[in-house]
Amino acid sequence: MSDAAPGPAFSAHHVVEYTYRRSVGPVLGRFFTELRERRIVGIRRADGTVLVPPAEYDPDSGEALDEIVSVGPTGVVASWAWVRQPSAKHPLERPFAWALIRLDGADSSLLHAVDAGHESAMSTGMRVRPRWREATRGEIHDIECFEPEGAS
């Protein structure tokens, strides 16, 4: 065995980049198309409840779902967490809430940001409305965020 000190360990920066496309299918495709028109839709299950975002197949029974229904655009905050220091990747530059929002007419909650200005303005059960992006593209970020319904 050599008792010489080991040489420098080699390392290299290695970036693997790869591009993808996503085919969303007819149900989520409809959801995104409606967002572009500033409308929000869900899907009705056999028991009458409505899922938002819509699912192609019932999460319990596995049955195919096809009855698209309009929901919201307003709703209530079902649960939330305050983000004190937003990072560059967050949707808002100032403190905001991540919230589960139950849109009017829906039985499930949608995750989105709420711009309430201050944590003290947030509460479970508060009513919110979407703030739409100026140029919509057919994606979830067409809703910039939600804001308190009474806000000007």
Next chain:
Amino acid sequence: MAQRCAVTGVGQTRHDNKRIDVSQFGLVREAAIRALEDAELTWSDIDALVIGKAPDLFEGVMMPELFLAEALGGTGKPMLRVHTAGSVGGATAIVAASLVEAGVHERVLTVSYEKQSESNAMWALSIRVPFQQAVVAGAGGFFAPLIRSYMRRSGAPEDTGIRVALKDRRNALKNPYAHLRFPDITFEQIADSPMLWDPIRYLETCPSSDGACAMVLASESVAKRARRTPAWVHATAMRSEPTQFAGRDQVNPQAGKDCAKDLYAKAGISDPRREIDCAEIYVPFSWFEPMWLENLGFADDREGWRMTYEGVTALDGDLPVNMSGGVLSSNPIGASGMLRFAEAANQVRGLAGEHQIQGAQRALGHAYGGGSQYFSMWIVGSEPR
């Protein structure tokens, strides 16, 4: 003693290069529904799900089985994901069969898929790695030298690969699910197609496909109540070996030979050429037909090309190979192995449609993956063994 297991339902999608009409959910669903309808079962009859696909990298969805379970009626049921590179479709079916043979479940739904249009799988694995010479030649670039090596050692005529491609492309015209269809395809068209990776021509190469395959694996008591004829699983086998090691024969890998030997022993087959009526083997580049014929023990070493050349592997030959048109005609990678297994099953069920081999009683399904290093195979029969 293992329990008997049979295929009672088979389904597949229409394969195409871009199935942008469906999500990944919709793609697996299309195959699964057809398998359930064939088996005359509903989602609630299924005890467990076994899902397979090639690397997650190919679609960029990590562990897609987690979100696919609900599209496959998997809520509240055991679900398992299998991955063994290109052989995964076969390995997935074998895992599903094992659950039935072990007496754990009575009805297992197994599904495999790839949605290649969501990325570019041909190049996904050809990345530049630090400190290594980057070949960046794609899958064809990896296999081309193995084919050239086979040509040298066997002395096979240069046009053997063209003959395989012509046969498989003509067979595909009889398969309504096949991706590539070239009506009136000729030897000259294949011979004149561009040389992609010498000696592999464009028309000797598999396509990039979106597609899925599904099967219902059932216990003996369930299979005996099935209205349509089941395919009985006589034997399954899997083997693997490292991509590279000193002395490895990459053209005729030991793992493949061992796998076939084990398979035939379990199925009670002593002369595969005589005792097997037809075979669906994983041939992504035409020359792999003669190469695998040797590896599978259907021909002596260096003699596999003669079977192709003499028409033995044609639909009217005495050992038809790739009746469906094979991987050369449809290649949704993760599903490609299962499609081979499913075609073998449908042949012995007598349900293979226009490409049915009359009286097929015993068939081989074969898949390989990685750098010719993973093998999965099964033998199915029209009668229980």
